[in-house]
Amino acid sequence: AAGRAAGTRRRRRPGRRGGALRPDPDAGGPDGRGAGSAVPRPLPAQPRARGWSRVGDPQAVSLALDLASDVFVMQVLLEDSGEVFRVTGCRSDMTVRELKEELDLIAGIPFSLQRLQYLDQGILMDDATLRCHDVVPGGIISLRIWHYDGWTELVLAAVEGDSSKLSCLGVAEDAFHRTTDSQHFDDKQWKKWISQRAFMALYVASHRGRSEAVQYLLEHGANCQGRSPVGRTPLHVAAAMSRLDCISLQLNYEASINDRDTKGETPMSLVCRLNHSQSRRWMFLFYWMVKLGTKDPMDPVVNKAFQRVKAGFGSKEENKT
Template sequence: MTHFGDGAAAGMRRAAEGAAGAGGERTAKLQGGALRPDPAAGQRGGRRLGSEGQRHLPSKPRVRGRTHSLSHNGDSQAVNMALDLAPDVFVMRVLLEETGEMFTVTDCHGDMTVQELKEELDLVAGIPLNLQLLQYLDQGILMDDTTLRFHDVVPGGIISLHVWRYDGWADLVLAAVEGDTSKLSCLGVSEDSPYRTASLHYLGEKQRKKWVAQRAFVALYVASHRGHMEAVQYLLEQGANCLGRSPMGRTPLHVAAVTGQSDCIGLLLQHGASIYAKDAKGVTPKDIAHQLNHRQDEQQMFLFSQQTKPGAKGLRT
């Protein structure tokens, strides 16, 4: 059950957070999507995502602190007025608690469900939605069928994203974010991994192989999003499936295209990734590169598709 704080105090905290975030971020509009870059952010590992802040997303800064909520006595009518004046479409920031990365989701609105927000984060944060747990201020886990308005989410507010810890998923995601192959090798991404969890003891051989394949895919998805070439190469060599899909139907190539990870895109293509794979919204990796104006990546995909057509000559080096 979702836990709610004291009405007046929680309302003032949310109003204060909205006022603090109202002028903090300006983002460019992306045609055909709701994902935007965080212009103030840098990147943990991999190549930097561009200084202008319009073309690349999501940004991944090193966050060392938490935004503090303010609490004081005040007029509840003023709080209600602040919420009433909130824009119909606004920006939300999402903090991945396990890593300190901050992501930006735009085109949010009061009637947006938590499920819909997770669907966006599947792409912009590179975390499959079935592993996401979201919280806001002093509330408990946000239920999928509730709306942002139900939780009094204000424009510019920060939602906390946690990775599901059961079965070691949080540790796996963290290792993939870091691109640490030594950690990944010990976390059940290959058949010979010594890693064991409580649930693994109840699985038959066929189910165990499926369990390993799922973990390898998630690690590949996250590492591709962050642009960790060594980790992507390692996971592909261990049998990770670059044609696997997240719950939103997205492949590692989708998320590599979002963050403009050209080297990872080339590596995934060499291992059979499809530039025409459609996600649940009908969007392909090639579409993403085009919409975000990642011309180098779009050209790379196009040339690769031409060179690998039946009857075409071998890849040029």
């Protein structure tokens, strides 16, 4: 009996008193496989947030939002086209209006045409914050185009870059397209309505890089110097997305690389901030081509300037502009 008692006695191993449990190489593992089976080390106690409640509790959700990172990423789904856009730099105290201003550039949908929804809620009000609507980091917000006056059909045609569809949707003065509202317009109101629709189509097509549609719209009177409600021109969104063909077309129609939006950004400053070096050089080159009054890329002066810009020369001149 004494021998058995001695055999069951474990040897003490030197170590720090009160420390974490360590595996004993002389002891069998919990599965009976012998030495080497590690005894799990107990995990340190995790601090619990004060006031934390069960899953699904509104207080728990609210607290989770408060504890979340100050800056997070969200996705926005343009329901009518199926496109998904990634919006960085979101905050819980960000207003819906601020989000719309970002989407004006990121999604290429003018501010006034945006209708935002989250989960099964109604339309998100501009003055409300994302926290008020319980928007969580990584959540998906639905973006829809206002359906009144045929705006959805117009935006989708511009997204596709389909000039034949655009020609039937009231983007030129010789169009026969009518809506419930426009059929009652007088001549002045009619021209203003056409101009607004042509601009909106140009804005969206420029963002998507639909150069054929952009050329069609410019040839039929679309104003590339027009502004969205946040002060952006179609050149702003073409530059932000680095759409070189659309940039060239608009510069040929006297679009300016120095027009400022409500945040003070120009098309040139946008490409610098977004690090689109090729677009920056391209815009710089075409700016001077237009300023010198030549559109011939084979012109010796233009060709020489292009080679210098392509090689990275002229950064000082770019900064001066």
